Amino acid sequence: MLLIRKGFPLLLVLALLSGCATRSLFVPYPNQATAWQSGIGSPQPAATEKLQKAAQSNDGVLYQQELGRVSQLDGERQQSQDAFAAAIDHYQQTDEAARIRASSLVADTSSLIVNDNARPYTAPDYERIFTRAYQALNYWAANDVTGTAVELRAAGEEQRNAARKRDREIAKAEKDADDNQVDLSQYQGYFEGLDAAAGSVKASFQNAWTFYLSALFWEAHGEYNDALVDYKKALEIHPDADFIKEDVQRVSAALNGRLHKDGMVAVIYEQGFVPPRQELSLPIPTVHGVFSVAFPTYSLQNKPRPDSLRVLDSNRQPLGETRVLADVGALAAKNLKEQLPGMLVRQTLRATAKYNAQKKANDDFGALGAFFTQVYNLVSEQADLRSWLTLPAYAQATRFFLPQGQHSLVLSTPGGSATLNVPVVDHGLTVIHVVAVQGHLITRVLPVQEGPL
């Protein structure tokens, strides 16, 4: 009986470790993600299968997001649409889940003795907004106008909801820190890289790119009121973007019945992959002394530089140049910064729990037990590096006007160029979706949008 009681914690740990519920417990997530990042742009059945299998795990929503994005870029539209729909279902379940859940209590407890990766992944707001925007592009590519409109409206709603709940959540996390007597200011010095990576972003969910995309769509369908609102929201986030100022003026004029005649061509350009989180060793003071724990962070060195895409006509005359509307690396860093207080509280509790385990092992199990506990504590100390890694580093856009007809356009980026034949319709909108990854461009021309919704 004594043996059972002594062995119980070990058994529990074994049971937790052998469960494949959470894959990121001991393999850092960024290492897993290279499997599907490397072959992006053409069908990759092996990686897809891996993602589909992982989508059944506790972190399912993360893998569904990756699967949706990877299949979209691989040209598997239906698969992408299904994966994003599953991710969206998951968001709804999270939103409507009970406030105190038995399963999350279990996850929290196991995260106390293992690491934060034991907690099921919940998608942060900036990822939810991208999911909606990409799902809109899926419907757009299928020329399902109503479906596109639904998803773009939902993307806007996600942003509004995020704004509403953000202040309250940050206040709550800081209160928790107070209650657990964790002094947040003492860690300030360790997260300077994170502050630098977050840059000038004011809130983790403010995504001018998705606002701009939906504004373009509304304008093409004559919904000038909705277009004006979304152009203004994008301008609010990037007050110095001159072309958005022109957009606001043009749509205001359209509201008064003065329509712009030519057709609009917009280029939405996604550059690279968002940088992954990095591990940082953070000394956490506990009642028993300082304990070193692994903590996720972002650094500025890891971040690629933004480069723009220039559009030229067939005579090599410049038509437009894209501009960064969403710095996704900064959104991710800002999001992590907003989560810091809660994570620090958990880390402090975990450091204490692990210290206690070590002490108990020293006292009860002799040298061998103490040794294994120490190894376990070291190996299990993994920072939570999970985040949607096939998102772009920068989401950019530009737009220009061309007369009706077929036009041959040259897209030029530092990572390569492409020539496209693009249809333009008076009062219509032609969107060119360009993604630059792994040193090549993935391009597609979405169906022209025109006429009332």
Place this chain on the structure above:
Amino acid sequence: MIRVLSMMMLGAALVLSGCSTVDYGDAQARETVTTDFGSTDLQMIAAKMVDDMLVFPPIVQMTQNRRPVLFVDRVKNKTTEHIDTESITDTIQSKLINSGKFRFVDMSVVDRVRQQLDYQSESGMVDPSTAAQMGRQIGAEFMLYGNLSSIVKRDGSTKDVYYKFTLKLLNIQSGIIEWTSEKEIRKTRKKSLFGL
């Protein structure tokens, strides 16, 4: 001790292996699984629209001696959900036809009807005396169309969804809206405190 343990294991195994069941339910029963647009919303909207229309005095008068011909344009989905609005208009159409006061032409099958007419008149396979003739269809007098919009608010543990369905009947020749009606639906969901 071991016996107690094995009994507990057996009990747990029985509970976990409980088979799933399939059952028929009442199609008209109130459905409150989520706040999303559901069957009860559809039924409430269709019932309200048809009731409103059939008791509206000018329409009562108009349908006293004849059965006007209508066509359903479409109901615009302006919500943040993927809703099959054709299913709503189908229900409304069925109810109106079954009231015996209206007749409908269906614009969604025009192409297939034309194919059949071509076959009857041109293939040489159909007895000309029974072949349906081109150009003898009846033109619709009125058009039914509308909007479905929603406002969704979420705040911590509460989600509030407001739907507004608007349906209009337009006289195609005069351009006058002869009738219009609205149905509002509000649904609120509160998160439960405990759950799995």
